[in-house]
Amino acid sequence: AKKIKKDLPPSRLFIFPTIDSTNIFAKREISEHNDRIVIVIADRQTEGHGRFQRKFYSPAKSGLYLSIAIPLKGDQTVSAGLLTTATAVAVGRSIKEVFGVQLDYKWVNDLYLSERKVGGILTEAITDFESNSISSLVVGIGLNLSLDQNELPIDLRDKIAGIAENGQEKRNQIAAAVINNFFKLFKNYQDGRFLDEYRKNSFLIGRKIQAHSGQRTVAGTAIAIDDQGSLIILEENKKIKIQSGEVTKVDF
Ligand code: BT5
Missing domain, CATH: 2.30.30.100 (SH3 type barrels.)
Structure with a gap:
């Protein structure tokens, strides 16, 4: 695989109180302006989703909903799966830095803490129809920083957890750490060196x-x-x- 060029284009940051989905917004924005990185954060999402059109519960005052869209140059090769695992490690490092706890990585896109899900990653590739190649990548990150179990939909109680009791107070700090760690890893993620960290904290290996x-x-x-x-x-x-x-x- 060819190396991703190290110098990245400038980025634009969008912050919304409420949005349908930060991934949807990021996809639209990058499709219209393919010369910049787009970073989107929302306090709450009305159409937050995971893979296969599944809902991602995204209430206000309890989570981080963040998307990063990256335009690709024509000759760049990508691996969406590998980028998802790299993003998991970026989030894991950030949570470790800010809260001092280590997340478990459940292949391929889930983030766990004490056997319960605390977040997930949704990586989407945008294909340019003219050239039939991937023109940009959108990585969405959803994290429950703190959650009131009583406010969860019944089917999600006991399955999902929050990271810390007053986690939301650190939302902006987490967002900054995630963005920094993401771009640090993005430069060389294709060499797969970060995977040792992913393996070490794998939720699945041996099970x-x-x-x-x-x-x-x-x-x-x-x-x-x-x-x-x-x-x-x-x-x-x-x-x-x-x-x-x-x-x-x-x-x-
Ligand atoms: C994911 O999907 O876990 C990826 C979620 C990505 C969400 C981010 S938020 C920012 C950006 N904007 C979006 O619209 N999406 C991204 P998946 O592996 O398909 O898991 C979905 C399943 O997780 C659901 O079917 C539920 O069982 C569970 N779930 C729903 N809401 C959750 C939550 N808040 N925390 C933990 N698990 C949840």
Whole structure:
């Protein structure tokens, strides 16, 4: 893979009290002006979403909802999966710096703390139809800094958690740390060196899991994350590599 050029274009920062989704805004903005990095933060989202059109609960006063859109030069190659894992590490480093706790990385885009989800990442690639190549990348980060369990939708209670009791007081500090750590990692993420940190704090390695990739279901022990950020599962003595997809069961 070719190296991402080290010098980045200038960036524009947008901050909203309420928005549909910071990813939607960032995608629209970068499609119209492909010469700048776009950074979007909202206090609350009405259409916050995860992968496969799933909802991402985004209430005011409890979370960080942040998107970063990066225009790509014609000759840059990208790996959305690897960028998702790099972003997880950027968020993990930031939470460690500000709150002193270490997040667990649940391949590929989930962030966990004490066996519960505290956030997720949604990476989207925008394709330019004329050249049929990826013209920009949008990385969305959603984090529950603090959450009142009673205010959660019933189906999410017990499944998700907040990072700290008064976490929201540090929202801006976290946002700044995430942006800094993201760009530090972005320069060289394709070399995959950050993956050691991802592996060390993997929520899955060593556990019995079930994963879906396309039409396929794999069940076995998660044994590794390879240098491309793919998940390796040992299923009946056979190593199976999953490049993209998701883990649907853990310790079942
Ligand atoms: C994700 O999707 O976890 C990626 C979420 C990315 C959200 C950010 S916020 C800023 C930007 N703007 C957006 O619109 N999106 C991004 P996924 O792996 O598909 O997980 C979705 C599942 O997580 C849901 O089906 C719920 O089970 C659970 N969930 C929903 N809201 C949650 C929350 N606030 N915290 C933790 N888990 C949640």
